[in-house]
Amino acid sequence: MTLNDHATALSEAPPVIERARLELKRRNLTIARSERLSDGMLRLHFTSEDLADFASLAPDDHIKLFIPNADGQPFMREYTPRRFDTAARTLIIDFAVHDAGPATSWALKAQAGDTIEIGGPRGSALLHGRIDHWLLIGDETAIPAIGRRIEEAAPGVTLTSVMAIAADEDRQSFEGRATHREIWVTRPVSDSANAQPLITALNQIELLPATFVWIAAEAKVAKAIRTYMTDTRGLPAGWFRASGYWQMGEPGAHMSID
Numbered sequence: 001m002t003l004n005d006h007a008t009a010l011s012e013a014p015p016v017i018e019r020a021r022l023e024l025k026r027r028n029l030t031i032a033r034s035e036r037l038s039d040g041m042l043r044l045h046f047t048s049e050d051l052a053d054f055a056s057l058a059p060d061d062h063i064k065l066f067i068p069n070a071d072g073q074p075f076m077r078e079y080t081p082r083r084f085d086t087a088a089r090t091l092i093i094d095f096a097v098h099d100a101g102p103a104t105s106w107a108l109k110a111q112a113g114d115t116i117e118i119g120g121p122r123g124s125a126l127l128h129g130r131i132d133h134w135l136l137i138g139d140e141t142a143i144p145a146i147g148r149r150i151e152e153a154a155p156g157v158t159l160t161s162v163m164a165i166a167a168d169e170d171r172q173s174f175e176g177r178a179t180h181r182e183i184w185v186t187r188p189v190s191d192s193a194n195a196q197p198l199i200t201a202l203n204q205i206e207l208l209p210a211t212f213v214w215i216a217a218e219a220k221v222a223k224a225i226r227t228y229m230t231d232t233r234g235l236p237a238g239w240f241r242a243s244g245y246w247q248m249g250e251p252g253a254h255m256s257i258d
């Protein structure tokens with residue numbers, strides 16, 4: 001199939017994005033357990049009666065963590081609800097470990113019994129329409145949303161994920177009933193603002209018709225991959241969502257790139 005064929009096949013009817021609103025609520029959570037998945041990833045298990053009515057409708061939803069600050073004005077950072085169970089009143093958040101800002105250093109020190117306030121999710125982007133295949137691209141900060149997308153996909157859905165990590169031991173395994181092909185791209189942390197390792201891996205991937213491409217990584221990386229997908233691979237508008245989940249050298253920064 002040529003690039004033009006891809007564009008024609010993909011441009012027929014892009015999915016429609018519905019912005020679903022949720023009641024914006026603050027909740028107080030207690031850490032039940034801290035689990036080191038690998039050098040690069042830390043998982044915190046939270047519990048709280050406040051989670052009885054927690055809702056998160058899309059895998060790329062986010063919540064705000066209010067990180068305590070000596071000044072009294074908390075730092076706010078965004079994280080993905082990786083997994084939750086309202087009946088059991090539990091929530092899991094995975095933290096990519098990097099040169100610590102307030103959220104990362106708080107998570108690294110956190111112990112069972114510690115508490116934190118969260119807000120949201122305030123809404124979800126729900127995709128409606130024909131999507132035959134997902135191409136999920138991201139760095140460590142995107143793995144929680146990618147993992148959730150894979151695990152929540154219905155049987156018959158096919159997904160390909162291309163994920164950048166610092167070491168082979170940072171690979172994760174995902175559960176789920178959909179058909180999933182995973183490609184791990186190992187590059188040093190010092191290259192986390194360099195799109196080339198991911199683009200080199202993407203060069204080997206065929207873009208199937210009716211593929212929705214989801215991208216989240218450092219802002220410049222996400223932008224470069226979005227441009228590569230549209231300009232080099234012929235991906236038309238409406239078939240992707242790209243976000244800068246963090247910005248090199250800019251604490252607390254993130255951006256939508258669509």
Ligand SMILES: Cc1cc2nc3c(=O)[nH]c(=O)nc-3n(C[C@H](O)[C@H](O)[C@H](O)COP(=O)(O)OP(=O)(O)OC[C@H]3O[C@@H](n4cnc5c(N)ncnc54)[C@H](O)[C@@H]3O)c2cc1C
Nearest residue numbers: 079080096098101102103104141247248249250251252254
């Ligand atoms: C919608 C959304 C969902 C997200 N979900 C997750 C998630 O589930 N798990 C997760 O780990 N992150 C997630 N992130 C990214 C996370 O919010 C940022 O990495 C955040 O900046 C970390 O906060 P911090 O206080 O540790 O560092 P900051 O104070 O924000 O930054 C301190 C310094 O570290 C740098 N930095 C920030 N993040 C990284 C990084 N990942 N690697 C290397 N350097 C970095 C900054 O450029 C800055 O120079 C998400 C972001 C968004 C927008």
